[in-house]
Amino acid sequence: MTSTTPRRSRFGAAVIAVPPLALLLLWVPLAAVPRQGPGAPARTPEQVYRAACLNCHGPHGTGVPQPTLGFDVPVPDFTDCSFATREPDADWLAVVSDGGPARAFSKLMPAFRDALTPEEMRAALTYVRGFCADEAWPRGELNLPRPLVTEKAFPEDEAVLTTAVTPEGGTSVANKLVYEKRLGARSQVEIVVPYGFRDSGAGWVNGIGDVAFGFKRSLYHDHRKGSIFSVTGEVVLPTGDEKDGFGKGYTVFEPFVTFGQILPGDAFLQFQGGVEIPSDSRKADKEAFWRTTFGRSFSQNVYGRTWSPMVEFLGFRELEGNRPTYWDVVPQMQVTLSTRQHIMANVGVRVPVSHRGGRRTQLIFYLLWDWFDGPLAGGW
Ligand code: HEC
Missing domain, CATH: 1.10.760 (Cytochrome Bc1 Complex; Chain D, domain 2)
Known part of the structure; x- marks a missing residue:
């Protein structure tokens, strides 16, 4: 006009x-x-x-x-x-x-x-x-809802506070603050700071855990096909106190791949697979892990709050001799809290389904803040 x-x-x-x-x-x-x-x-x-x-x-x-x-x-x-x-x-x-x-x-x-x-x-x-013609930038469609355990392929600007509560058998509360910052179109750096509380039998102990640094890079994405694929390298440092059970006492290198796929009907699939390589092979063995998430998003009143029920299947196994493979499932529900949809919560339970002896069910929840989209107190 x-x-x-x-x-x-x-x-x-x-x-x-x-x-x-x-x-x-x-x-x-x-x-x-x-x-x-x-x-x-x-x-x-x-x-x-x-x-x-x-x-x-x-x-x-x-x-x-x-x-x-x-x-x-x-x-x-x-x-x-x-x-x-x-x-x-x-x-x-x-x-x-x-x-x-x-x-x-x-x-x-x-x-x-x-x-x-x-x-x-x-x-x-x-x-x-059409005003942004640079295909290097993955589209927001590929930023799928964040599962409780499985890492995402999308590079993002987020802060996530996750709490895992193990109610029985030596009650413990493990908190983890993840801060992710995007670098350019395809990369992201992150820092993970765990902080735990545990009933040691002789009273509660608390302390910082093993702090991790990571670098993620998206290698492939196509929003028409609905796919995104990234690689990440993480280093977990032995900053936590080993004798209080908050640290491993050795450095762990953790390379992994992540993949996200949009499916018909607002459904999606996410996958993460990698290995944990300890710096000291006398203290621990290498461990492989693979995590798959299926979910679907529903919007209330067309453009309102978004609910995303998901279920994760988590597998891991030490890469040594005849070690068993462990399996857990994590049913969960993510929901957007703010009108801007930049603040979300997710709650679920991690249930061991194989080799259950000594492994407990955990209640896990997180609060996620997409800080690029607005301040914590804004956008409600
Ligand atoms: C009267 C002025 C006006 C007109 C006409 C207008 N816009 Fe906007 N638009 C704005 C303003 C102002 C903002 C920023 C709002 C804010 O940041 O609070 C905005 C923001 C947006 C956003 C960004 C939302 C985000 O995520 O930040 C989109 C998309 C948009 N407009 C699309 C359109 C389209 C498409 C049309 C035509 C169909 C249109 N606008 C017409 C004023 C206008």
Whole structure:
């Protein structure tokens, strides 16, 4: 839309006269973009974008400068791939359909559900997606719900506090704070700080565990096929106190691969497989592990809270002689807590299913904060 000739609105002149440009901008796209009647030729993504979005988001998707806009909420830069690839289409459609507040953004991002058809909203989004053409950035669709144990393939900016409670047989509470930071399009560094409490029989003891550092790199991703594959190297240092049971007393190198696959019907599969290699082969043997997660996401009221029931199958075995293979299953439920969907919780139980002797059921839960998307206290 190139002409912004004022039209008569149902609010009369007051709308134009009060806080001039901001309201005008909100009103123009909605008033000037009548739904097309049935049988009318479908508009191209570019036509929809020009008619409905260009006024604020600009011809090149970088956003109209604020002095011109007349409001001080910054308009995002869709050519910045680091920002523009993070959210899946469903989240952006929520914002386009129901307006900024659908994801706790400003209401200056208007709701288009009455002005555009669902096809036109998708078309506008297709055009918006075109502003970041760099395929190196994996799309937000591939950022699958985080299981309690299995690591993800997607590189991300997150902080996760996980607590595992073993209620019987020497009660213990193991906490783990994971901080992940993305580096560029495909890489991520992470630090893991465990902190535990344990009933030693002669009272409770507590202490820091073995701190780990990791580097992850996504080697392959294709959001049309719904696949992502990454490799990670982790070093677990013997920072924990061995005699209180919080540390192993030797360094462990942990290389592993991770794979995520979107399945039909909002279902997904995630896999992690690797080995733990101790620095001191007299103290421990190498151990292989493999973890598979199946799950599915459900959205409440189309664009509302997301529930993701999942089940993990965890296998591990020492790579020495005739050692047994252990299996655990972890049924769990992840749910988004904030409107922005950047704060989530997951709760489940880890149940040993083979060689149960001495192995206890654990209650595990986490609180996850996708810190790139907003502050802890924001976005509710
Ligand atoms: C009246 C001005 C205006 C119009 C018209 C407008 N937007 Fe926006 N849009 C905004 C503002 C302002 C924000 C930032 C909101 C915030 O950060 O609180 C935004 C944010 C967004 C976001 C980003 C949400 C996120 O995850 O950060 C998307 C996607 C978006 N707009 C798409 C569109 C599309 C598609 C159209 C056309 C159908 C459109 N907008 C029309 C003002 C507008």
